[in-house]
Structures are given as structure tokens and as C-alpha cells.
Amino acid sequence: MEIVRTISAQNGLGFQASRPSLACRRVSRLNPLTRVSASTQTLTIESTQTHLSNLEKLLQKQVPPPLQYNTQPPHKDSGNGSSPEKMVRNLFENLNLTKILPDNMKAAAEEMSPRHMNRLQRLLSKSPEYSPRNNLGSRWREYHGCNDWVGILDPLDENLRREIVRYGEFIQAAYQTFNSNPATSDDKAPLPRQVSLPDKSYKVTKSLYATSSIGLPSWVDDMAPDLGWMTQRSSWIGYVAVCDDKREISRMGRRDIIISLRGTATCLEWAENVRDVLDRVPGEDNSGQVQPAKVECGFLSLYKTPGSNMPSLSESVVEEVRRLMDLYKGETLSITVTGHSLGAALALLAADELSTCAQEMPPIAVFSFGGPRVGNRAFANRVSNNGVKVLRIVNSQDVITKVPGMFVCEELDQKLRDNEKVAGVVNVLDNMPWAYSHVGTELRVDSKMSPYLKPNADVACCHDLEAYLHLVDGFMASDCPFRANAKRSLTRLLHEQRSNVKKLYISKAKDLRLNLDNLQAVAIPSCLPSPS
Structure with missing residues (x-):
């Protein structure tokens, strides 16, 4: 031998x-x-x-x-x-080798095979191949949630998988734009920002800013003049974009308007996150309602507070969507609001307000990643009754999706509501200050299913947006393993979550001479899933 x-x-x-x-x-x-x-x-x-x-x-x-x-x-x-x-x-x-070697050595032979190495090298490539896009014209309303995604989530439809990942990459563009220049000035109006969109068929039409209502003493700025963006009240948080390519409009079956919102980044945004007392939704007629619609105080503050030289996030979103609706009047339109973490919460508030800003609104859908609870059950019912479709992508290991609120387990909450004997107790709980409830349809993934991530991945990894897109790309069904033909590049995941990736793949990335230390300055395209 x-x-x-x-x-x-x-x-x-x-x-x-x-x-x-x-x-x-x-x-x-x-x-x-x-x-x-x-x-x-x-x-x-x-x-x-x-x-x-x-x-x-x-x-x-x-x-x-x-x-x-x-x-x-x-x-x-x-x-x-x-x-x-x-x-x-x-x-x-x-x-x-797979024929002449014993069975216990076949796995090792596969690891050494050029086929396996070619696949791994492709997944670690900075320039992976993009899969073709299918025509969605006849089914776009279904993918946009008109039937609450019934029958296409488990198992996950390949076209829907691609759409979810695509919306997630629009959020990554918001993060990248903010990180490139996080500072804003209270003395003058902000200049337009250059956003590098992952899909060149879209163009940015509006920059969005969120402002905290928390006032800091002047001595804080005096003590930390170099921390600027950490103490500023208003911050760039996202953008509005519209599809402007005729071929892409034909493929999708409509002209899509996207509102993309990043997650928490500044100190005052973190401070707003923990203000978890429920406040009534402004402008709603609560007469005759047993339980008025309420949302988290901090989220509402960031959404409704104007800056010194800029309108509130609420005003900017409504004004821009109305302008685009007038501009493209007569065309088939859709509105897609997408966000991660804090952005997921603000996306829900924006979609709820847009649903009532005009008599005839285009279909509105929310695609959220790692979003927390936003309001009480009356607010969830309000969103649903207004025709807003919400798809929440949730990692089972992500603790952010289980806060705020008293009920950590959604299944327990539902069992209590289904039991008529405790209906009175539930009504009492619904009116308590921390009676939160999730909204919409859930797509649940699990970081433990990934063959690349450690089973004990930390909290930051389980909430990371790139980890979410990696899990969605590999998800087939709740009772199936990670799909073997997943095509999303691992490069960004290795860079952002190196300590949570199995050592085997870290070592192979080094053997392939992939410099993980210099990737933060490189724009890394991500491979979208193919309909295979």
C-alpha cells in the first residue's frame, strides 16, 4: 500500500x-x-x-x-x-480512491479531492458566480406576501430565498454607508450620501435620518469632543430606492420601492432601545377599543423625533413614498420595507404608517431580520388589518428576537390564548406595561444547522446580519439539513465571525491564501442562491 x-x-x-x-x-x-x-x-x-x-x-x-x-x-x-x-x-x-479505500477513509478522500477543494475555493472566493434570476412576473404578489407566504416557507421556495437574501444585502449597503461616514452635524443640513447598492437596477432617491429624543448635558460633548457621532442625536439610518431598470421591472412584474434601514450603531440609539415602556400609537382613534395599540417608547422616539436641520424619519419616509407614487402613477408598484435589529422595528412602524397615508396604497411588505418585539397585540392586529404583510426571519439562537416583553416563549403565549379558561387572565396581561407581541409570519432558521459555524456560536454571531443571510441561503426546510448546494460566499462570514467559524474552515481559508485581516477595506460581493 x-x-x-x-x-x-x-x-x-x-x-x-x-x-x-x-x-x-x-x-x-x-x-x-x-x-x-x-x-x-x-x-x-x-x-x-x-x-x-x-x-x-x-x-x-x-x-x-x-x-x-x-x-x-x-x-x-x-x-x-x-x-x-x-x-x-x-x-x-x-x-x-473512493472505490479502493475502506469506508472509514472515504470521507478523508473526499476532503482531499479536487472537486471538494474547488467547491470550497469557490465559496471562499471574493468574486463568486451569481446565479440567474427567474422571472417572477406571474407570482410576484405571492412572493410579496399576499397569502402570508403560505406553502413557500417550509420547504423554502428557491425564488423566495433569493428575494430574502437580496433584501438583506440592501440592509448591508445601509450599514456600509453609515460606517464610511457616521458623523452628522446639528448646525447644517446633511449632504446627500453615496450608497453602493448591491443591485444596480435600483437607484437611491432619499437618505433617511433617525433622531433620539434623549437630551445629553452640554458637558458630555465638552468631555468627549472626539466622539462626535457617539453623542450626536441624529444619525444616517437608511435610504429609499426605486427600481429604475425596465428589464428588471419586467422580470419582477412591477416597479419596486425599497426602504432599507440599518440596526443600532450609536450610543443614543442603544439608550432608546432600553426604553421599553409601551406608548400609544399617535393619531389613532382608540375610542371603543378594549386595548389600544401601543409600541415601544424608544422605537417610537427614534421614528417620530425631528432633528435640528432635518425632518423625522416618519416625515421623510411618507413624503418620499408619496412623491414616488405620484411620479410613477399608473404603473404597478410595490413597497418593500426591510431592516435588521433596530431597523426591523423601525421598518414595522414605517410600514404601518404608510398603509394609512393614502386611500389606495400599493402592496406593502416587511422583510425583517433579527427584529425585536415592537408593540402589543392590539398593534399587531392593527398592522394585519391595514393589509401590511410581515415576514420575520428569526434565528432560534438570537436573544434579540425574544425581547422586550414578558413572554419569552411565543408558543406558551399562543397556548394561553387558545385556552378559553384563562382568556380573562390573558386580557389582563395584554394591558400590562410590558405585554409585547410579535407581528406577521415567521421564517425560523438555526445557527446550529450550519456546517461552518460552531454549535456554541456567541450572541453577536447569532444576531449578525451576514450570519442570517448565510443561514437563509442554506435553509431548505425545518426538518432538513443545511443544503449542500448553497452558493453564498463564506468570505464575509469568515471575516466578521472568525471566532465563531469552525477551525477547519479557518485553516483552509489560510491555506487558500485568503487574507482575512485585510477584508474590511474590500467590497465583497455575496453569492445569491440559485433555483436548484
Whole structure:
């Protein structure tokens, strides 16, 4: 079994894991980087063919076709297609290790195979291939939630998977734009921001700002003049974009208006997050209602508070959507509001207000990632009654999706409501200050299902947006494992969550010479899932 031992001395990346013996160094076919004379190589090939023939006879199997090798010394680029990489690939294919090795060694052989390494290298590539887009014209309303996504979530429809990931990447563009220039000034109106959209068929029409109502003492700014954006009340939080490409409009079946909102980033936004007392929704007629609609105080503050030189987020969103509706009057339109974390909460408030800002509104859908609870059950009913469709993408390990509120377990909450004997108790609980309830339809993923993430991934990883998109890309159904043909690049995930990725893939990324330390300055495109 000398030939098998020699192969196992190499790892799946094509270089020797330990120092080979003198005999191994003379066998150039297993080490294509070693140069030998043509005569020596010819003798060695003949010897190997004889050895393989004897080996197959011992295993009582048919002798495979003779191995074909180039008898010329290998060069880096010989011009005749006999590169070292091709010689290694031919060697693995001709040996057919999965047939001659024992069962307990087949997994290792697969790890070493060029096919496996090509797939991993593609997933770690900075420029992965984009999958084709299917035509959604006849079913766009279904993908936009007209039937609450019944029948296409579990198992997850391939076209819907692509749409979800695409909306998530619009949120990533909001994060990148904010991080490139987080500061704003209270003395003058902000300048337009350049947003690098992942989908070039869309154009940005409006920058959005959120303002905290929390007032800081002047001595805070005096003590921390260099922290600027950490103490500022107003911050760039997202944008409005509209599809402006005729071919894409035809593919989607309508002209789509997107409102994309990032998550918490500044200190005052964190402070607003913990103001979790429920406040009444302003402008609502609560007469005759047993339970008025209420939302979290901090979220409402960020949504409704104007800045010194800018309107509130609420005013900006409504004004811009009305303008676009007038501009494209007569066309088939849709409104998609998407956000992550705090952005998911604000997206729900924006969608709820938009649903009542005109008599005839286009279909409105919310795609939220890792969103917290926003209001009470009366608010959830209000959103549903106004025709807003909400798809919440939730990681089972993400604690942010379980706050604020008293009921940590949604299933327990529902069981209490289904039990008529405790209906009176539930009504009392609904009117308590922290009686929160989720809104809409849920798509539940789990970070433990990923073959790349550690089972004990930390809280930050379970809430990370890129981790969410990675899990959605690999999700097939609640009772199925991570799909083997997932095509989203792992590069950004390795960079942002290195400590939560299994060591096996960290080491392979290093072996592939992927510099994870310099990726923050690189715009990394992400591979969207294909309908396969």
C-alpha cells in the first residue's frame, strides 16, 4: 500500500503535510512541483502502473485503464495543458480512491479531492458566480406576501430565498454607508450620501435620518469632543430606492420601492432601545377599543423625533413614498420595507404608517431580520388589518428576537390564548406595561444547522446580519439539513465571525491564501442562491 501511504502524506490542498522520505521525493507524479528527468519519470510511471495492477488483483477488482502522464518535466505553464494542478487532478480521478479505500477513509478522500477543494475555493472566493434570476412576473404578489407566504416557507421556495437574501444585502449597503461616514452635524443640513447598492437596477432617491429624543448635558460633548457621532442625536439610518431598470421591472412584474434601514450603531440609539415602556400609537382613534395599540417608547422616539436641520424619519419616509407614487402613477408598484435589529422595528412602524397615508396604497411588505418585539397585540392586529404583510426571519439562537416583553416563549403565549379558561387572565396581561407581541409570519432558521459555524456560536454571531443571510441561503426546510448546494460566499462570514467559524474552515481559508485581516477595506460581493 505504498502508493496509498504516499497520497495520505499530502493534504487536500496539494502540498505535503509532513517531510517526505527520499523515495517519495523521487516520485514526481505525487509531487508535481519536483523536477526530474524524462527518463527517470518514465521508469517511475511504469513501476507505478505495475504496482497498481498488482494492487487491484489483490482487491479482486478489474484493473483500471493505464494512467496517462506527461513524460516531460512539469513546468509552471508549459502551454500544452499539463500544469501541476491538472496532473494532480488526473491522478485523483484515475486512482478512484473512493472505490479502493475502506469506508472509514472515504470521507478523508473526499476532503482531499479536487472537486471538494474547488467547491470550497469557490465559496471562499471574493468574486463568486451569481446565479440567474427567474422571472417572477406571474407570482410576484405571492412572493410579496399576499397569502402570508403560505406553502413557500417550509420547504423554502428557491425564488423566495433569493428575494430574502437580496433584501438583506440592501440592509448591508445601509450599514456600509453609515460606517464610511457616521458623523452628522446639528448646525447644517446633511449632504446627500453615496450608497453602493448591491443591485444596480435600483437607484437611491432619499437618505433617511433617525433622531433620539434623549437630551445629553452640554458637558458630555465638552468631555468627549472626539466622539462626535457617539453623542450626536441624529444619525444616517437608511435610504429609499426605486427600481429604475425596465428589464428588471419586467422580470419582477412591477416597479419596486425599497426602504432599507440599518440596526443600532450609536450610543443614543442603544439608550432608546432600553426604553421599553409601551406608548400609544399617535393619531389613532382608540375610542371603543378594549386595548389600544401601543409600541415601544424608544422605537417610537427614534421614528417620530425631528432633528435640528432635518425632518423625522416618519416625515421623510411618507413624503418620499408619496412623491414616488405620484411620479410613477399608473404603473404597478410595490413597497418593500426591510431592516435588521433596530431597523426591523423601525421598518414595522414605517410600514404601518404608510398603509394609512393614502386611500389606495400599493402592496406593502416587511422583510425583517433579527427584529425585536415592537408593540402589543392590539398593534399587531392593527398592522394585519391595514393589509401590511410581515415576514420575520428569526434565528432560534438570537436573544434579540425574544425581547422586550414578558413572554419569552411565543408558543406558551399562543397556548394561553387558545385556552378559553384563562382568556380573562390573558386580557389582563395584554394591558400590562410590558405585554409585547410579535407581528406577521415567521421564517425560523438555526445557527446550529450550519456546517461552518460552531454549535456554541456567541450572541453577536447569532444576531449578525451576514450570519442570517448565510443561514437563509442554506435553509431548505425545518426538518432538513443545511443544503449542500448553497452558493453564498463564506468570505464575509469568515471575516466578521472568525471566532465563531469552525477551525477547519479557518485553516483552509489560510491555506487558500485568503487574507482575512485585510477584508474590511474590500467590497465583497455575496453569492445569491440559485433555483436548484
